[in-house]
Amino acid sequence: MAKPYNPVSAADYLPRHLLQEIQLKRLQNIIKHEYDNVPFYRQRMDEKGVKPEDIKTLKDIQLLPFTMKKDLRDTYPFGLFAVPMNKIVRLHASSGTTGKPIVVGYTQEDVDSWTNCMARALAAGGVTSNDIIQNSYGYGLFTGGLGAHNGIEALGATVVPTSGGNTERQIMLMRDFGVNGICCTPSYFIHLCEKAAEMGVNVKALPIRVGFFGAEPWTQEMRQRIEEASGIETFDIYGLSEMSGPGVGIECEHHCGLHIFEETFYPEIIDPDTGEVLPDGERGELVFTTINKFGMPMIRYRTRDLTRIIPEPCPCGRTLRRIDRISARSDDMFIIRGVNVFPSQIESAFLSVDATALPHYRITLTRRPDGLDDMLIEIEVREEQFSDDMRKMNELQKKFSHEIERILGIRAMVKIVQPGAIPRSEGKAKRVFDLRNTTK
Amino acid sequence: MYLKQLSVFVDNKPGALYAPCSALAEAGVNLSSIFLADTKDFGILRVITKDNEKALNVLRENNFAVKLTDVLAIEIEDVPGALSKILKTVESMGLDVLYMYAAVGTSGKPVMIFRFDDADNALEKLRDADCTIVSSEQFFA
Numbered sequence: 001m002a003k004p005y006n007p008v009s010a011a012d013y014l015p016r017h018l019l020q021e022i023q024l025k026r027l028q029n030i031i032k033h034e035y036d037n038v039p040f041y042r043q044r045m046d047e048k049g050v051k052p053e054d055i056k057t058l059k060d061i062q063l064l065p066f067t068m069k070k071d072l073r074d075t076y077p078f079g080l081f082a083v084p085m086n087k088i089v090r091l092h093a094s095s096g097t098t099g100k101p102i103v104v105g106y107t108q109e110d111v112d113s114w115t116n117c118m119a120r121a122l123a124a125g126g127v128t129s130n131d132i133i134q135n136s137y138g139y140g141l142f143t144g145g146l147g148a149h150n151g152i153e154a155l156g157a158t159v160v161p162t163s164g165g166n167t168e169r170q171i172m173l174m175r176d177f178g179v180n181g182i183c184c185t186p187s188y189f190i191h192l193c194e195k196a197a198e199m200g201v202n203v204k205a206l207p208i209r210v211g212f213f214g215a216e217p218w219t220q221e222m223r224q225r226i227e228e229a230s231g232i233e234t235f236d237i238y239g240l241s242e243m244s245g246p247g248v249g250i251e252c253e254h255h256c257g258l259h260i261f262e263e264t265f266y267p268e269i270i271d272p273d274t275g276e277v278l279p280d281g282e283r284g285e286l287v288f289t290t291i292n293k294f295g296m297p298m299i300r301y302r303t304r305d306l307t308r309i310i311p312e313p314c315p316c317g318r319t320l321r322r323i324d325r326i327s328a329r330s331d332d333m334f335i336i337r338g339v340n341v342f343p344s345q346i347e348s349a350f351l352s353v354d355a356t357a358l359p360h361y362r363i364t365l366t367r368r369p370d371g372l373d374d375m376l377i378e379i380e381v382r383e384e385q386f387s388d389d390m391r392k393m394n395e396l397q398k399k400f401s402h403e404i405e406r407i408l409g410i411r412a413m414v415k416i417v418q419p420g421a422i423p424r425s426e427g428k429a430k431r432v433f434d435l436r437n438t439t440k
Numbered sequence: 441m442y443l444k445q446l447s448v449f450v451d452n453k454p455g456a457l458y459a460p461c462s463a464l465a466e467a468g469v470n471l472s473s474i475f476l477a478d479t480k481d482f483g484i485l486r487v488i489t490k491d492n493e494k495a496l497n498v499l500r501e502n503n504f505a506v507k508l509t510d511v512l513a514i515e516i517e518d519v520p521g522a523l524s525k526i527l528k529t530v531e532s533m534g535l536d537v538l539y540m541y542a543a544v545g546t547s548g549k550p551v552m553i554f555r556f557d558d559a560d561n562a563l564e565k566l567r568d569a570d571c572t573i574v575s576s577e578q579f580f581a
Contacts, residue, residue: 386505388447
């Protein structure tokens with residue numbers, strides 16, 4: 001279904017050579033700015049023997065050192081800021097899973113640029129000034145809430161800033177305000193639909209037609225489940241605080257990968273082991289350089305997200321290149337008994353047992369006194385899977401466990417639990433609970 | 441001739457039985473029979489009630505996974521050997537019993553509740569045998 005053209009999207013259709021010209025100018029500018037103003041990064045570049053003047057073509061970006069999440073922690077809180085504090089108008093911070101959070105700072109120009117990308121993301125999903133958009137991303141230090149909020153307003157649409165939580169009121173407002181679209185995490189929207197059904201509200205009968213879901217990886221099966229349960233069109237939106245927040249990439253109406261706002265975020269795909277840049281089409285780790293952000297530029301930031309750049313042009317006519325939907329974020333990865341495990345692998349095991357829906361689940365990692373690690377996977381039973389015959393229930397539990405063992409190569413304790421037994425998260429779904437004392 | 445039995449999936453943890461039972465109690469559902477099967481991980485609560493529809497609704501509203509199945513109720517004499525006699529018949533007919541438990545019928549006599557793998561086949565065979573099959577009307581009379 002073609003979306004109405006919105007002038008805000010003009011930059012999505014720049015001829016490639018013009019786009020590359022802009023990218024190169026911006027890259028050269030940002031590297032000089034970074035070199036002159038961030039001692040940490042200047043030292044990194046000096047160590048590699050590379051000067052800002054060495055960046056003569058876009059390809060020369062490969063001469064530059066990478067930035068890692070660890071670098072943000074090591075320079076906490078403001079060590080990577082490239083402007084004086086009086087130029088910084090906003091701070092955001094992400095929850096640090098291991099102690100210190102990651103802090104990001106924005107100049108007014110940075111906020112405007114972020115807002116512009118977010119507005120274009122919503123426009124790609126057909127949102128116009130006629131729409132009422134409920135923003136259920138958390139407001140606060142998390143970039144999701146305010147990022148989406150600014151974009152909705154910039155587009156001239158009406159924002160309902162519900163933030164996360166209080167699901168019953170969210171459903172009431174959605175119905176009473178005639179909300180057309182929603183921004184939230186996919187798992188929260190599933191929760192919202194379930195709650196609506198409990199309250200006797202038929203989401204399908206409401207005016208809501210579009211959802212922008214991100215901040216956590218989600219599967220194609222989750223998309224089908226959401227679309228079937230709610231009748232809305234879903235758009236995968238990609239972003240991360242280190243870049244700006246939501247609105248780094250977005251699906252268009254063809255839903256075949258996410259367009260990256262390349263004039264702002266320069267993407268590369270690298271081999272995560274060697275750091276070597278891979279050609280378009282090959283799968284590897286996504287790396288971004290923020291070429292239009294001055295408060296805290298990120299040079300070749302390693303996202304830990306695994307994907308590929310899709311080489312073919314998109315039928316929508318946007319010249320912005322696309323990446324595949326993120327199937328695995330290495331942040332969610334955990335290591336147990338020496339094996340790297342992605343929750344998405346466990347999800348695929350569930351779906352190979354029963355493809356109708358992805359169950360709610362929780363992974364708990366514990367360590368025995370003798371040092372051996374255990375993985376407990378609790379899976380909520382769906383009524384369609386339930387049988388009064390104990391043998392069938394034991395078989396179901398065994399099937400889950402066999403599939404998991406087949407896919408991961410290690411054994412997990414699988415336990416089927418009652419529907420609703422696993423607490424729902426109202427923000428980013430937390431699937432993995434690592435109770436091992438990994439600090440020893 | 442069948443009786444409808446309601447099964448509920450419950451976690452194997454303290455307090456897990458209270459939630460479904462109190463939900464049924466609040467809805468005013470009277471239980472004629474109740475039986476719990478459990479493994480180390482979970483349990484299946486099986487109840488027989490006259491008010492299946494109400495019970496089903498209230499349990500689903502409370503987010504339980506529930507299922508209605510056909511079971512056969514067979515009345516036996518309250519004397520030693522009555523149960524083994526009926527089990528001998530069942531065995532000789534090659535019927536597969538998934539599970540079985542005891543209830544008390546309105547007559548005061550014991551009623552055995554059988555869940556057969558193939559309920560239709562069991563009903564057909566047991567009808568011809570010398571068995572007192574209790575219908576739903578008789579059970580709740």
